[in-house]
Amino acid sequence: xxxxxxxxxxxxxxxxxxxxxxxxxxxxxxxxxxxxxxxxxxxxxxxxxxxxxxxxxxxxxxxxxxxxxxxxxxxxxxxxxxxxxxxxxxxxxxxxxxxxxxxx
Amino acid sequence: xxxxxxxxxxxxxxxxxxxxxxxxxxxxxxxxxxxxxxxxxxxxxxxxxxxxxxxxxxxxxxxxxxxxxxxxxxxxxxxxxxxxxxxxxxxxxxxxxxxxxxxxxxxxxxxxxxxxxxxxxxxxxxxxxxxxxxxxxxxxxxxxxxxxxxxxxxxxxxxxxxxxxxxxxxxxxxxxxxxxxxxxxxxxxxxxxxxxxxxxxxxxxxxxxxxxxxxxxxxxxxxxxxxxxxxxxxxxxxxxxxxxxxxxxxxxxxxxxxxxxxxxxxxxxxxxxxxxxxxxxxxxxxxxxxxxxxxxxxxxxxxxxxxxxxxxxxxxxxxxxxxxxxxxxxxxxxxxxxxxxxxxxxxxxxxxxxxxxxxxxxxxxxxxxxxxxxxxxxxxxxxxxxxxxxxxxxxxxxxxxxxxxxxxxxxxxxxxxxxxxxxxxxxxxxxxxxxxx
Numbered sequence: 391x392x393x394x395x396x397x398x399x400x401x402x403x404x405x406x407x408x409x410x411x412x413x414x415x416x417x418x419x420x421x422x423x424x425x426x427x428x429x430x431x432x433x434x435x436x437x438x439x440x441x442x443x444x445x446x447x448x449x450x451x452x453x454x455x456x457x458x459x460x461x462x463x464x465x466x467x468x469x470x471x472x473x474x475x476x477x478x479x480x481x482x483x484x485x486x487x488x489x490x491x492x493x494x
Numbered sequence: 495x496x497x498x499x500x501x502x503x504x505x506x507x508x509x510x511x512x513x514x515x516x517x518x519x520x521x522x523x524x525x526x527x528x529x530x531x532x533x534x535x536x537x538x539x540x541x542x543x544x545x546x547x548x549x550x551x552x553x554x555x556x557x558x559x560x561x562x563x564x565x566x567x568x569x570x571x572x573x574x575x576x577x578x579x580x581x582x583x584x585x586x587x588x589x590x591x592x593x594x595x596x597x598x599x600x601x602x603x604x605x606x607x608x609x610x611x612x613x614x615x616x617x618x619x620x621x622x623x624x625x626x627x628x629x630x631x632x633x634x635x636x637x638x639x640x641x642x643x644x645x646x647x648x649x650x651x652x653x654x655x656x657x658x659x660x661x662x663x664x665x666x667x668x669x670x671x672x673x674x675x676x677x678x679x680x681x682x683x684x685x686x687x688x689x690x691x692x693x694x695x696x697x698x699x700x701x702x703x704x705x706x707x708x709x710x711x712x713x714x715x716x717x718x719x720x721x722x723x724x725x726x727x728x729x730x731x732x733x734x735x736x737x738x739x740x741x742x743x744x745x746x747x748x749x750x751x752x753x754x755x756x757x758x759x760x761x762x763x764x765x766x767x768x769x770x771x772x773x774x775x776x777x778x779x780x781x782x783x784x785x786x787x788x789x790x791x792x793x794x795x796x797x798x799x800x801x802x803x804x805x806x807x808x809x810x811x812x813x814x815x816x817x818x819x820x821x822x823x824x825x826x827x828x829x830x831x832x833x834x835x836x837x838x839x840x841x842x843x844x845x846x847x848x849x850x851x852x853x854x855x856x857x858x859x860x861x862x863x864x865x866x867x868x869x870x871x872x873x874x875x876x877x878x879x880x881x882x883x884x885x886x887x888x889x890x891x892x893x894x895x896x897x898x899x900x901x902x903x904x905x906x907x908x909x910x911x912x913x914x915x916x917x918x919x920x921x922x923x924x925x926x927x928x929x930x931x
Binding site for chain 1: 502505506507509600603604607608613615616617640643644
């Protein structure tokens with residue numbers, strides 16, 4: 391049997407802002423790509439360049455999330471520890487961890 | 495309350511700019527036409543013509559914005575610190591020029607994505623307020639479909655039909671409520687458009703304020719904002735009515751009905767206290783934080799400094815144009831220095847500067863200019879309305895907190911002599927006892 395536990399861990403405002411900025415830019419960039427793809431007169435080099443920009447933002451965002459979530463994890467988790475999921479709570483400058491533990 | 499786009503930008507990008515946080519997002523107004531298809535009785539633009547903005551001017555404005563980004567001059571209105579722009583299209587009635595607006599937005603977006611490191615393509619927003627009369631036309635619908643994720647669009651409705659149609663009329667005198675209401679409903683249902691409104695309180699509609707509030711809540715609106723016009727010298731008599739209307743709204747909101755769920759700026763727990771002497775930030779952005787272009791491409795610190803708004807009472811304050819740039823000639827540089835040197839201390843007399851309820855008191859720099867010939871003299875025509883609002887806020891918040899079991903209280907800091915002209919001795923005693931823990 392397993393049980394889930396939620397723990398909210400505060401992180402520095404600056405760190406939270408950095409992740410939120412990247413998240414915002416990645417999401418907004420996807421909208422821009424969609425706009426360009428609908429435009430029959432679009433220059434393909436510009437479109438391809440923008441797709442690359444948005445892909446790079448996504449990679450940077452995922453790497454940053456992974457690194458920060460490990461840095462602030464409340465207990466050893468991940469590979470050899472408990473499995474976990476997490477969500478950034480930008481409005482509270484914190485991370486909400488959901489940790490799955492074996493019930494004793 | 496919903497976070498505005500400029501607030502989001504200030505939060506995400508402004509913190510890193512410290513005291514220059516306002517550079518993160520700039521508001522650019524395009525007056526695409528002076529023409530209007532309605533004849534509202536209270537329109538402040540009494541000097542409108544049929545003038546329209548040609549495409550060459552719209553394009554030149556966009557080019558000028560990008561030129562400032564490319565040049566990255568930290569003293570310019572826009573630099574690379576500017577992470578987002580709000581393109582605000584106004585009229586007259588902006589939907590009369592929807593093809594032009596569509597072309598400007600398309601051009602702007604394509605130009606933004608061409609520039610390495612420029613975020614504007616991802617972060618720009620389009621803002622428009624319309625009377626809704628042209629809303630169902632194909633060009634307008636096509637534009638909204640294309641830009642709905644970037645668009646902040648509102649249709650002005652004053653309230654119930656009889657109230658709206660009393661002022662918002664066509665040239666033949668017929669009302670526009672039916673068209674505006676149908677457009678607003680469609681925008682909400684078809685595009686998920688946000689239902690919020692900002693009502694302008696004038697002496698003519700003051701007695702209907704609570705009725706108006708109820709109308710909007712009953713029709714599914716999520717936000718209700720209202721503010722008294724600056725262009726009227728409000729009296730103690732009118733402030734009594736304002737207090738009464740606000741208390742009726744407060745009672746509705748405290749009644750645990752649907753009225754309590756609405757978000758409104760009428761009641762703000764942070765307001766009605768003195769502003770520290772060290773805080774000199776002016777209320778209004780029309781002191782150099784915005785830029786507006788008329789149909790000829792002339793630049794102004796705000797649309798209210800244009801000829802069409804000043805009604806011939808003062809000379810327009812022009813600061814350049816989109817072709818050669820703004821704030822370049824010595825006379826325009828001097829205007830900028832003058833506007834940016836303005837602050838709460840320079841604009842307020844002692845009564846205003848040391849006012850015990852100064853926080854939350856609104857001001858319009860361009861109206862000050864229209865009335866006094868200088869934007870640096872705060873008009874006090876709304877004093878009595880602000881005083882009434884401070885008492886109504888104490889009425890609302892203290893009852894709310896008492897019911898919630900909270901020990902928080904909003905003190906009554908308004909001078910007793912002023913309070914007594916609005917509420918009388920008995921009511922003031924009730925308000926004072928509510929404010930005590």
